[in-house]
Amino acid sequence: xxxxxxxxxxxxxxxxxxxxxxxxxxxxxxxxxxxxxxxxxxxxxxxxxxxxxxxxxxxxxxxxxxxxxxxxxxxxxxxxxxxxxxxxxxxxxxxxxxxxxxxxxxxxxxxxxxxxxxxxxxxxxxxxxxxxxxxxxxxxxxxxxxxxxxxxxxxxxxxxxxxxxxxxxxxxxxxxxxxxxxxxxxxxxxxxxxxxxxxxxxxxxxxxxxxxxxxxxxxxxxxxxxxxxxxxxxxxxxxxxxxxxxxxxxxxxxxxxxxxxxxxxxxxxxxxxxxxxxxxxxxxxxxxxxxxxxxxxxxxxxxxxxxxxxxxxxxxxxxxxxxxxxxxxxxxxxxxxxxxxxxxxxxxxxxxxxxxxxxxxxxxxxxxxxxxxxxxxxxxxxxxxxxxxxxxxxxxxxxxxx
Numbered sequence: 436x437x438x439x440x441x442x443x444x445x446x447x448x449x450x451x452x453x454x455x456x457x458x459x460x461x462x463x464x465x466x467x468x469x470x471x472x473x474x475x476x477x478x479x480x481x482x483x484x485x486x487x488x489x490x491x492x493x494x495x496x497x498x499x500x501x502x503x504x505x506x507x508x509x510x511x512x513x514x515x516x517x518x519x520x521x522x523x524x525x526x527x528x529x530x531x532x533x534x535x536x537x538x539x540x541x542x543x544x545x546x547x548x549x550x551x552x553x554x555x556x557x558x559x560x561x562x563x564x565x566x567x568x569x570x571x572x573x574x575x576x577x578x579x580x581x582x583x584x585x586x587x588x589x590x591x592x593x594x595x596x597x598x599x600x601x602x603x604x605x606x607x608x609x610x611x612x613x614x615x616x617x618x619x620x621x622x623x624x625x626x627x628x629x630x631x632x633x634x635x636x637x638x639x640x641x642x643x644x645x646x647x648x649x650x651x652x653x654x655x656x657x658x659x660x661x662x663x664x665x666x667x668x669x670x671x672x673x674x675x676x677x678x679x680x681x682x683x684x685x686x687x688x689x690x691x692x693x694x695x696x697x698x699x700x701x702x703x704x705x706x707x708x709x710x711x712x713x714x715x716x717x718x719x720x721x722x723x724x725x726x727x728x729x730x731x732x733x734x735x736x737x738x739x740x741x742x743x744x745x746x747x748x749x750x751x752x753x754x755x756x757x758x759x760x761x762x763x764x765x766x767x768x769x770x771x772x773x774x775x776x777x778x779x780x781x782x783x784x785x786x787x788x789x790x791x792x793x794x795x796x797x798x799x800x801x802x803x804x805x806x807x808x809x810x811x812x813x814x815x816x817x818x819x820x821x822x823x824x825x826x827x828x829x830x831x832x833x834x835x836x837x
Contacts, residue, residue, distance in 0.1 A: 470559045474578030477515035477526075478557045479835055482582040484511040485528065485553035487833045489546060490584035490806045493818050494826040496546065504528075505542040508555060517557045517578075525558040533814035535581055535837065551817035552583035552836060583836040586829050587781050588700045589811035592693035593739045594729065595644040595686055597717065597776045598623060600703060600742040602639050607802065607828055614784075616641050618726050618796040621719040626799060637746055640719040642776050644741065646694050647685055648716035649675035650768075650775065652756055673697070679769045681718065683725075690728045693739075699811070703744045703779040710755055714747065714775040723793050730789035730798060737785045737803055739830060747775040780829040783807075802828045809834055 485508040492500055508528050509519055519526045528541035530550040537554065538547045557578045606614050606625045613626035621640035624631030654673040675696045678685075689695070701712020729738075747755070749770040768775075783805035790797050810832040 470561055470576035471578070473516045474557045474559045474576045475580070477512040477517035478555045478578035478580035480515050481508040481512040481526065481528070481557070482553050482555040482580040483833060483835065484508060485541065485555065486582035486584050487806060489550060489553070489818055490831050490833050493831070494804045496818060496820060500546050501542065501544055504546065504553065508541060508553070512557055517559055523560055527556045529554045531581060532817060546818060548819050549817045551585060551814035552581060554581040555579070581836045582833055583812060583814045584806065584831055584833045585812035585814035586827065587807065587810045587832040588813055589697050590781065590807065590832065591697050593698055593741050593781060594693060595646055595689040597642045597644055597715070597741045597743045597778070598782065599639050600744050600779055603742060603782065603802065603828055612802040614800055614802065616798040618721060618798070619794040637719060637774065642717045642719050642743070642774060643686060643722050643725065644715045644717040644776065645681045646689050646696060646715070647678035647682065649696060649698070650714040651699060651712065652710060679767070686722065686725050687728055690725045691732050698741060698778060700778050700780045708745055708777070713778045714752070715778060716769060716773050717776055718772050718774055721794050726796055726798065729786070733786045734788060735786070737783050737805060740782055740784060741778045742780045742782055742829065743776040744779045745777050747777065749773065782829050804828065806831045806833060808832065
């Protein structure tokens with residue numbers, strides 16, 4: 436009996452140790468999982484913050500840009516529970532190019548040419564509790580994030596007007612960022628009235644956009660709509676061809692609240708032109724009420740506007756996209772006065788003030804070098820010290836890349 440009692444005591448001791456180990460694994464494992472989440476959140480937040488500093492200064496980088504980037508990374512990591520003390524928390528950061536290749540360590544005094552983003556790695560080290568019984572005294576949780584900046588290729592909330600990218604370039608190249616839109620003909624000129632064509636051709640006019648008819652071959656071609664859901668537009672949120680008619684009520688709503696759909700920029704080109712990206716139906720026309728709403732809603736504020744490189748008519752759409760015009764009716768290319776604006780980018784502009792009214796209204800604004808949050812981007816050549824090539828007036832976004 437004594438031998439059996441002793442054996443039971445030994446078995447109970449082993450069982451207690453196993454139970455403590457399992458409990459310790461569960462408790463310390465939960466803490467490790469939480470630490471990994473904190474470390475990853477810190478890496479992502481720090482990468483976005485550092486990249487945003489670079490994007491905001493891309494047109495005029497200061498001599499202390501590297502110092503600002505480093506400070507922003509450390510601060511955002513700290514806000515997400517990673518303190519760079521070399522014991523419980525560590526941070527490593529590099530400048531990267533569009534291929535995510537590391538160019539230089541952050542904090543070495545400069546930001547190298549070709550930088551399009553920041554890569555950040557973080558590490559949290561914590562002491563274990565119950566796992567010490569098994570000889571595990573510490574556990575480490577790592578995180579890694581890369582953010583990039585570049586011209587915005589897709590986003591939402593844009594006003595239902597389009598600017599010709601050629602006119603934007605001409606105004607910027609003339610040495611000013613101030614512009615005027617003459618509502619009667621849609622002509623866009625610099626503020627001084629220089630380089631301002633009278634009776635501008637359609638290609639150089641401001642156009643009003645019908646966000647209920649946005650054609651994109653990648654989403655609207657016939658093969659995309661086969662099977663039992665053919666014609667069920669709610670099944671395909673990126674198929675934004677909804678209404679053929681240009682509703683003034685809708686236009687006024689979009690003027691106040693922006694595009695309800697994401698917009699996708701194609702590739703700018705010369706004849707025979709590129710056929711990617713969005714083609715948005717619209718017309719140059721005079722829309723007195725809509726322009727009045729824009730003036731009343733956004734005066735002294737920054738707005739976001741699509742830019743186009745050329746205009747198509749119905750016959751050109753039919754010849755460029757054979758077979759895509761078919762029932763059900765909303766997807767047919769409307770004719771008449773409808774234009775199709777090929778969107779190639781987006782810009783930011785501050786609407787400084789409006790003057791006049793009706794067809795004689797003038798909208799005066801200033802192009803902005805602005806950075807926004809999430810969106811689809813193409814990183815491009817990145818920051819270039821001593822060069823204005825990266826100071827394109829089109830909108831820039833900062834996104835998590837990997």
